[in-house]
Structure formats: C-alpha cells, structure tokens
Amino acid sequence: MISSDVADKSVLVLGIGNLVMSDDGAGVRVVQQLQRSYTFPENVSVVDGGTLGLDLLPMLENVTHLILVDAVETGEKPGTLIRLTGEQLPIALETKLSPHQMGLKDLLAVSGLMGHVPREMVLVGVQPGSIEMGAELTVEVNSKLDEIVANILAELEKTGITVVASPHESSRKAV
Numbered sequence: 001m002i003s004s005d006v007a008d009k010s011v012l013v014l015g016i017g018n019l020v021m022s023d024d025g026a027g028v029r030v031v032q033q034l035q036r037s038y039t040f041p042e043n044v045s046v047v048d049g050g051t052l053g054l055d056l057l058p059m060l061e062n063v064t065h066l067i068l069v070d071a072v073e074t075g076e077k078p079g080t081l082i083r084l085t086g087e088q089l090p091i092a093l094e095t096k097l098s099p100h101q102m103g104l105k106d107l108l109a110v111s112g113l114m115g116h117v118p119r120e121m122v123l124v125g126v127q128p129g130s131i132e133m134g135a136e137l138t139v140e141v142n143s144k145l146d147e148i149v150a151n152i153l154a155e156l157e158k159t160g161i162t163v164v165a166s167p168h169e170s171s172r173k174a175v
Helices: 022-037 053-060 088-092 101-113 145-158 167-174
Strands: 011-016 044-050 065-071 081-085 120-126
Touching (some): 011 145, 022 044, 022 120, 022 145, 044 053
Parallel strands (some): 011 065
Antiparallel strands (some): 081 120
C-alpha cells in the first residue's frame, strides 16, 4: 500500500542523450537498464528522452519530482559521478554542462514559464570520456552504469518510493 504522501507524488526519471555519440548516450542506457530490471509504481515514469529537447515538455506537466540522467561535462576525469539538485541545475546549465545542454536548459525554462516546475529536481550524471561518433561507451563510463542505477534508486527511496527488481531479471541473474 502506498502512503498518501507518496501517492501524491508524480516522479519522472528522464534519461537524456544521444546513443550514437559514445558516452553522451549514458543517460539513455541507464534508463533502458532501469526499464528492463525494475518494476515501478504507477506514479513513477521512467522515460528515454533521447535528444527530444522541447518535445519533452508535456511530460513535465504535473511532475512533482524530476530525476534527470545525463552525461555531464564538469572537467573531472571520465567516469566521475555527478549529482546536482534544485537551484544548482539552472545555474549549472548556464555553463557548458551537457553536450545537448541548450535543449535541457530550454526545456526547464519553458516548463517554468508554463508553471510546471517540479518541486524537486536532481540531475544524476557522469563525466563523459568521449562524445565522438560511436555506439559504444568508454570503459570508464560503462563501468559506472550500475552505480548510476543505484544512485537513481536511492533518489527514489528519498522520495519514499520503493521499486522492485523485475522477476525475469532476478531469475536471469540467478542463472
């Protein structure tokens, strides 16, 4: 049974990125892993936002908690995990942060103008090693995917939401 305060929350986990630009696809790959491996309550949406930018605007309507997953340029060594929250996001997006930051910055700005700003926002990301054309992640970023998934699950737990491993995933891991 979901408590009423948890049921009143609408959570969007949004993976952003381009799968043909190496590490830029990390956010999308993490969301795909979440979709395959876990079952979420109906008030949680886990979405592959790809490079849709402003086309994602309708998804932010009525969202109370937004968890963005993306490759984030911080100047750190490749594979470094990043967590930005609330007011850090618009400020951080003023500088070069994500390879497609303008779409993300515009999405949050227009969402705010329309009155659809989530009460809580967090960006869970990883410093890319390469955003050159290519479908494979670098070793440094690929080795962090499970940790990013765990960080997202922890963010959901902070909002009072518990997810369960999909039955087919747990049986596959047991083999």
